Amino acid sequence: DTAVSQTPKYLVTQMGNDKSIKCEQNLGHDTMYWYKQDSKKFLKIMFSYNNKELIINETVPNRFSPKSPDKAHLNLHINSLELGDSAVYFCASSLTGQFYEQYFGPGTRLTVT
Amino acid sequence: GNSVTQMEGPVTLSEEAFLTINCTYTATGYPSLFWYVQYPGEGLQLLLKATKADDKGSNKGFEATYRKETTSFHLEKGSVQVSDSAVYFCALSDQHGQNFVFGPGTRLSVLP
Numbered sequence: 001d002t003a004v005s006q007t008p009k010y011l012v013t014q015m016g017n018d019k020s021i022k023c024e025q026n027l028g029h030d031t032m033y034w035y036k037q038d039s040k041k042f043l044k045i046m047f048s049y050n051n052k053e054l055i056i057n058e059t060v061p062n063r064f065s066p067k068s069p070d071k072a073h074l075n076l077h078i079n080s081l082e083l084g085d086s087a088v089y090f091c092a093s094s095l096t097g098q099f100y101e102q103y104f105g106p107g108t109r110l111t112v113t
Numbered sequence: 114g115n116s117v118t119q120m121e122g123p124v125t126l127s128e129e130a131f132l133t134i135n136c137t138y139t140a141t142g143y144p145s146l147f148w149y150v151q152y153p154g155e156g157l158q159l160l161l162k163a164t165k166a167d168d169k170g171s172n173k174g175f176e177a178t179y180r181k182e183t184t185s186f187h188l189e190k191g192s193v194q195v196s197d198s199a200v201y202f203c204a205l206s207d208q209h210g211q212n213f214v215f216g217p218g219t220r221l222s223v224l225p
Contacts, residue, residue: 040217
């Protein structure tokens with residue numbers, strides 16, 4: 001059974017386009033996250049949602065907009081894509097609290113040409 | 114703010130060598146500490162964790178001990194295998210569970 005799933009796995013698009021990445025978790029977790037991983041493997045948190053409410057919103061261009069229709073889903077919409085947006089985007093989920101680890105999806109590799 | 118520092122990689126070892134990847138952290142109070150592993154082309158997976166001082170996390174032959182006095186959580190394995198080649202991330206969750214911080218990652222390559 002897939003725990004945290006993301007679609008699509010690969011996304012190739014041109015500059016200026018708008019695209020979305022979807023994430024779903026079936027673990028019953030109440031917190032979900034989006035991370036961006038660059039080519040050097042550095043992970044940067046972008047957003048965190050708890051029970052559908054935005055908790056963390058790091059310094060991210062407002063072209064990036066997360067949407068959480070329910071506790072099991074957190075989608076990421078990106079407007080006016082730029083070359084610098086090329087990266088791997090990971091969705092993750094966890095229970096709320098310091099003792100709980102995060103579970104990661106397989107990632108979406110976004111390439112902007 | 115909270116932060117995690119890891120030794121810079123890449124680390125290259127021969128099969129059956131001893132592995133240590135250093136991790137130190139800065140945080141107020143008593144955070145929980147984690148090691149994650151990322152195999153090529155995959156997402157991160159939890160390797161082990163420790164939630165209080167002097168706890169030892171272990172899994173798949175890897176171990177790490179939560180040292181409050183040195184604010185460290187070093188990862189060790191007695192005999193690495195080629196299949197251990199991956200990127201390893203140290204991470205912490207603060208005492209309120211509101212702030213999850215990852216280190217920069219250490220790439221490990223194990224040669225046969």
